[in-house]
Amino acid sequence: MILTEDQLQGLLDKSLAELPRGAGWAVVLEGSIAEGFGNPSSDIDFLLIGRAEEDLPTMPSLLFVDGRRVEIRTRSVRQIAEQFRALQEGAKRPGRLSEDLLNRCQRLLHSHPLRGHGLVDEVKAMLPVERFARIAADWWAHRARQSLRHARALLCLGETDEAVDWSRAGLVQTIKSWAAGQGETYLEPKWLSMQLDRADRPDVRDRYWELEAAAPAPGDADAARAHLTACLAFAEDLGLTGVSWRPDRLTVGRVAGVTTWQTGERVHIIRGRREVFALGDHAGTVWRSLVPGRPLTEVLAAAEHTGVADPGPLLAAFLRYGLIRLAWKGGGTVTPSLPLAAPPGPITPPPSTAQPLLSVRGAAVSGPDGIDLVPLPAHRFAAATMALVWSNVVVENAIEDLTGALQRGQWRVAELTARRAVHAALRGLFSAYGVNPLPADSDLVRRIDLLPPATRPIRERAEELLRRTVDSAERGDGLLADLRSYVELVRGTAGADAFPSSFDSADTWRATLELGYDWLRIGAYLDAELPLEEARDLLASNGAQPHQAV
Template identity: 40%
Template sequence: MTRSADRVVPRSNTSLPRAEIDHLADLLADELNLPPGTALALEGSHAEGFGNDCSDVDFLVIYPDSTIQPTLRTTLHLATHRVEVRSQSVAQLTTQLLEVVAASADELSEDLLDRCQRFLYAVPVWCGELIDRIRERLPLPQFDAITARWWARQARLSLRYAVVLAALGAREDADGWARNGAMQAMKYWAARRGECYMEPKWLDHQLDRLGAETDLIQQYRALTGGLPADSESGASGSGFLTDVLDLARQAGLSRITTGRDDVRLDVADNLLTWEADDVVHVFRDRLDVFVLQGSAAEGWRSLSRTQLLTEVTSDGVDGQATGVVAEFLRLGFLTVGWAEDTPLRPWQLIGAPVRPVTPPPSKNDIAVTMRGGVVDIARIGLSALPATRFAAAGMSLVWSDLFLEITREDLTGALQRRDWPLARTAAHRMVMFACRSLLSAHGVEPLPQDTEIVRYLGGLACEHRTIAAECIAALQLPVTSEQLTQTLHDLIGRVRAEAGSGQAAGSLSCPDRLHRLNAIVRAWVGLNSALGLDVLFPEALDLLTTGSQPHLPARSR
């Protein structure tokens, strides 16, 4: 299908010969059966003159109507080329251009700018007049200025983030963001000179086109030619960032470090901090559960809701403490407030703005104890359980241990009085509560019914499944057997040791132990309440207001 009457002579800097463009356009028209009046343009790296033999050949099909064309590209293999085709209607392209005109730099997305740039700088193949009429909505000089402002903002965000990380002692991460900011600063500089192709991988080709001998370009290439640590300036730790900030100033970005002394670190709004028996937990988005130990727990307790960066990095604060704060920042526990960039969320190529990191979860068999989460990382670990299951399993563990203790006393009293029916019931219940404790510690929630709980315990994939056999053996002992008490004592001792429970042991006869148990119960009830979960025994909610047993004087609680 030949459209010679509609053809537009491609500009001379395309990386495909005109004959090849025409041939591919004819093949494309036949393949897609395009209706008359449809415009076609070559876009992307070949239109820019950067493409090579392995590059896709990108075409834009423009329908002369207001239909909604799909965003997804079509991939074809025509002649010897892989051809990517995207389609848009006149109405869609017009809307996108007007969105760019109306939006501020912080409202624009990389994707929208990329789509508009590819269209505005595309090489018309058919129906060039239609393409030119659409382009009148956003003249190239105006688009270049908008794109430059967008890159300026991205460079400022990246370099400010690098400054913060460097202040917190995270030099390697700071250098990485400095490198990212250097690229963005040069994209800003290039966009001001009409080089607006968005894809960063072609930046060097854009700089070549602008004049590789320019001092600024040579300085950029000298800085980024190797890893920061390979250069003399980078080896000192802070030198690379200093050089990049100087590069950005020379590129025209003069306000990068303005307001540095007023930078804030704010605790994120989506967090819940919780402690059980002095173990610190941070719940993020009511979904992820982090267990903080050692210096991380101390560091988190020491932070206020808002603090200046200079307070955290003062001479009196050791490097380990600032390193912990940097980790809090990566995990999204803290946000950075820097003047107009609040919160400070830099962007990297082929990705969204920086988001909180989620590390691999702990692989421990036991996921929760009465003291909280169990993780296999020394400082900050992520529980394998989501927040609501963590809270519910921990609460079940607490109740199971408490009722295990109550039932143990029932058994002792029954044996003393030779009340064999009561002893039989108590022994059976002790085994059930032991199984509940161990399964809750594994994060099993809701728990299976008691009729199947021993079998369920035997189905665990870890060595704890062997405890099921001990439970069965205990249940088979006659209540008159002298072995019963010792067997149950050994079983309960092992379960409590493995499950991290046992805080209820002796609490019914020792006021100090009961006081400590009440504190643990109160912590778990508070957590479940904060997460909107039901509490099995509503009267336990009184612990949240009284702190302990309500009828005793405060000094006795």
């Protein structure tokens, strides 16, 4: 060790003097210095072991003694026994074994006793170091398999640079598994060079460093393939199983809680009933080509036949976002992870900045390759889109009523109906920008300041129309013309310019029902509040009118 026994005892005495007095402790030195590594900047890690019945805190006390940082942790014998028990139970499924638990047990088993040697020997005897070494080796081997399989998949999808990074991760995890089998179980990879020197296998050590140094430059697919092949061969030579080169072992599978919803040409994916992704034209085409359960190579080939020029990165993005999963035949889901890093799992991209967010045909996207996270919780997305469609139905109905009122000279009816159309159009506008719940109709005009500055002309037009009065056919015709122009402006802004003229004919009403039904299905799936009670009948009839001749 880099510190003598006397130096350690002196640091311990000074550290304990800063803590409240308590029962006698057994004390060990943990961490890199206890392992024979370390340097002048390394922490001093003391673990105090007692027979207390209560749970002792996990968080360390941090002290500064003689220019060194000292961390003091406490654990009871019972807590240590529970840790070792949990470790051995978790070892049955290495993929789920906690890195933190593994690390705590490793540090204790390889610690250097300073006081209370008898108690230290007692707790260490609960888990033989040979058994722990096997657990650690299996844990690293599991991660090496996942990383190397993931690298193989990324290489297939054309994500060369990312594949190289995971090849290197798998290489580190492979050698750490081998080293653990030699008794070198310290988890932190930064001391790997010293661990390999101590393992006294220069052939293995030198080959590892050769492969590490041979990682290819960015963008070189052939070199990346050759490097991964060499890493796989090295892993197999060290006894790692389940990492054959056969690409047909990698398959694409469904992910629980991921559902697909299409409105018009737009494909939406709902993840876990919480998040909505909107796909651009290319991304949607590739998504629709997916057939779960097929080998990744076949899935990629099918995507390439859709006409999308380079579908590999899109498939990789689906995988990255947890919208599909990668599996190894006979080996479960591929879940790569890195030690001492963020936990594995799907990532969530920044929310889309497209404005407005929604249209009657689907959420806005950044481009044809877009896989955009809608910046609304899924239930608000559903509620806003249903409100967008329904508000436009109300606009159509109000314009029809206004036309009839003008034909009969019902000027007061015409004024109120026009105001209803103005407010309904604004409800659609607010919904397109994701505002839900909506402001009251009487407050809509004032609340346009919630929306981007580009909507300010709509406010001026709405205020003017809400003040209009009708007392003649001429003024009525002017109101109708201006209202239609206003509705066209709002719909153009809100992405509803293709909304059918609902009440013109049976065909346009059928188109309206079909459009509404698409959004109602999403709303019902997410338990969102429906815009009106009659919508339940539309759902029950699968988008058709409830009373139809058979």
